[in-house]
Amino acid sequence: MSIPNLRPESQTSQVILPSTGTVGDVAATLPYGIYKDSTDFLSGAAEQVAYVYKKLGGDVLDIEIKADNVYANYEEAVLEYSYIINSHQAKNVLSDFLGTTTGSFDHKGELKTSELSSSLSGTTMSLKYPRFEFAYARRVAEGMGVDAGVGGNITEYSASIKTVSGQQDYDLQTIISSAATTGTDAAGNTVPYKGLVGNKRILIKRVYYKTPHAMWRFYGYYGGLNTVGNLSNYGQYADDSTFEVIPTWQNKAQSLAFEDSIYTRNSHYSYELTDNWLRIYPKPVSSSPAYFWVSFSVSTDPWEKNERADDGIDGVNNMNTLPFENIPYKNINSIGKQWIRRFCLSLCKETLGQVRSKFATIPIPGSEVTLNGADLLGQAKEEQENLRTELKELLDELTYGKMMVGDAESVEAVNNIQKKIPLKVFVG
Known part of the structure; x- marks a missing residue:
C-alpha cells in the first residue's frame, strides 16, 4: 500500500487576527452601529x-x-462603560x-427625535450638572401639606349645605356629587367643581x-397697626383710648389667639x-343659619394628571425613564x-476562548494538541468582573453625597490644623 500524498490547500489557519486594524472596515462590522459616525x-x-x-x-x-x-x-466595551457611568449618575x-421631562427611546437607547420634547432637543442629559431642586422631597411635602392644611398639590373647594329645620343629618357625599353633576349648589350658585366628583369620594x-370678624373686634375702627389697646378685655370694639407701641409679632400673636378664641x-x-355624613348639634331650627359650608377636596388616583398645569x-x-x-x-x-481598552481585551479573550473550546484537543501525527479555551474563558470572566467592580467602587466614592462628606472632613481637618498653629505676638 502506497503512502498517501497529503497536499493541504493551506498550511495556516483560515482565521487569524491581523497585526493591525483598518479604519475603513470598522463601521460595517459593528452589531449596533451606535458609534459608526464617530471618527x-x-x-x-x-x-x-x-x-x-x-x-x-x-x-x-x-x-x-x-x-x-x-x-x-470594542463597541460592547464602550456601551458597558456608558451603562456603568449612567447608572452612577442616576444615583x-x-x-x-x-x-421632569422624559422621552421615548429606540432599540439602541437613543432618544427618538420625532417624539422629543423641545426641552431635551440637542442635549445629552447624562453629561449635565443639574440644579438641585429636591423634587422628591418637595412632592412628599406637597402631599403632607394637603392634610396639614398648609398648601399642597390638591385643589380645595367650598360647598354650601342648606339646613332644614328639624333635620340633623346631611349626606355631604350626595349633596356635593349632585351639585357637581348639575353645576349649581342649593343656593343656585355655579360651582367650580362641576363634573369632577362623580362617584369619587370627597374628603371634608x-x-x-x-x-369670625376678628379684624374689627381686635384692632378697632381705626385699625391700630403696630399699636394695640392697653391689653384690656376685648368685646365688640377694642379700647381706642389708650395705645401702647409694641412689636409687630405681638400684634400677630394676639390677633391669632383672639380669632381662635372667637372661633372656639x-x-x-x-x-x-x-363616612361623609354630617350631624349638626344642636338640631337646626327655623332660626338657625340657613347655610353651612364645608371645604373639601376630591379623591383622585395618584397618577391622574392635574388639568390646570403639568x-x-x-x-x-x-x-428607567x-x-x-x-x-x-x-x-x-x-x-x-x-x-474600555482593558475591557475590550478581556472580551476578545472570551471570544478566543469560545473558539478554542469547540475542540479541546486536536490530534496530530503521533500526539495531540490541547487548546486552552477553558482557561481563557475563566480568565476573561474574572477580568471582566474585576474591571466592573473596580469602576463601580471608584464611582461609589465619587457620588455627590460622598464628596460633600469628604469636603466636610477636609474643612474639619484644616480647622484642627489651624488650632495647633501658635499666634504670633506683635511687639510694637
Missing part, C-alpha cells in the same frame, strides 16, 4: 486590534479570531429629576357657618362627621478610554 471611535476600534494582537501573543502563536470580532467587542440626580377638610367659644354649634405625572419616575442616552464617544476621557 474617533472608528480609529480607536482599529487601533485596538494591534493592542489585542500584542497582548495575546499574536506574533508568537496564531490568534483564531477576526478583526471584526475586536471591533464588535446622583434621580431625586432631582423626578417629574372643614365645616363652618360664618367667618362663640359658636354654639358642633358636629360629627362619619405637575410631572408623566415625567421621570425612576431610573431618565433621559439618558449612550454617552458620546468624544466625551469619554483618558480614564474611561483606558478602561
Whole structure:
C-alpha cells in the first residue's frame, strides 16, 4: 500500500487576527452601529486590534479570531462603560429629576427625535450638572401639606349645605356629587367643581357657618397697626383710648389667639362627621343659619394628571425613564478610554476562548494538541468582573453625597490644623 500524498490547500489557519486594524472596515462590522459616525471611535476600534494582537501573543502563536470580532467587542466595551457611568449618575440626580421631562427611546437607547420634547432637543442629559431642586422631597411635602392644611398639590373647594329645620343629618357625599353633576349648589350658585366628583369620594377638610370678624373686634375702627389697646378685655370694639407701641409679632400673636378664641367659644354649634355624613348639634331650627359650608377636596388616583398645569405625572419616575442616552464617544476621557481598552481585551479573550473550546484537543501525527479555551474563558470572566467592580467602587466614592462628606472632613481637618498653629505676638 502506497503512502498517501497529503497536499493541504493551506498550511495556516483560515482565521487569524491581523497585526493591525483598518479604519475603513470598522463601521460595517459593528452589531449596533451606535458609534459608526464617530471618527474617533472608528480609529480607536482599529487601533485596538494591534493592542489585542500584542497582548495575546499574536506574533508568537496564531490568534483564531477576526478583526471584526475586536471591533464588535470594542463597541460592547464602550456601551458597558456608558451603562456603568449612567447608572452612577442616576444615583446622583434621580431625586432631582423626578417629574421632569422624559422621552421615548429606540432599540439602541437613543432618544427618538420625532417624539422629543423641545426641552431635551440637542442635549445629552447624562453629561449635565443639574440644579438641585429636591423634587422628591418637595412632592412628599406637597402631599403632607394637603392634610396639614398648609398648601399642597390638591385643589380645595367650598360647598354650601342648606339646613332644614328639624333635620340633623346631611349626606355631604350626595349633596356635593349632585351639585357637581348639575353645576349649581342649593343656593343656585355655579360651582367650580362641576363634573369632577362623580362617584369619587370627597374628603371634608372643614365645616363652618360664618367667618369670625376678628379684624374689627381686635384692632378697632381705626385699625391700630403696630399699636394695640392697653391689653384690656376685648368685646365688640377694642379700647381706642389708650395705645401702647409694641412689636409687630405681638400684634400677630394676639390677633391669632383672639380669632381662635372667637372661633372656639362663640359658636354654639358642633358636629360629627362619619363616612361623609354630617350631624349638626344642636338640631337646626327655623332660626338657625340657613347655610353651612364645608371645604373639601376630591379623591383622585395618584397618577391622574392635574388639568390646570403639568405637575410631572408623566415625567421621570425612576431610573428607567431618565433621559439618558449612550454617552458620546468624544466625551469619554483618558480614564474611561483606558478602561474600555482593558475591557475590550478581556472580551476578545472570551471570544478566543469560545473558539478554542469547540475542540479541546486536536490530534496530530503521533500526539495531540490541547487548546486552552477553558482557561481563557475563566480568565476573561474574572477580568471582566474585576474591571466592573473596580469602576463601580471608584464611582461609589465619587457620588455627590460622598464628596460633600469628604469636603466636610477636609474643612474639619484644616480647622484642627489651624488650632495647633501658635499666634504670633506683635511687639510694637
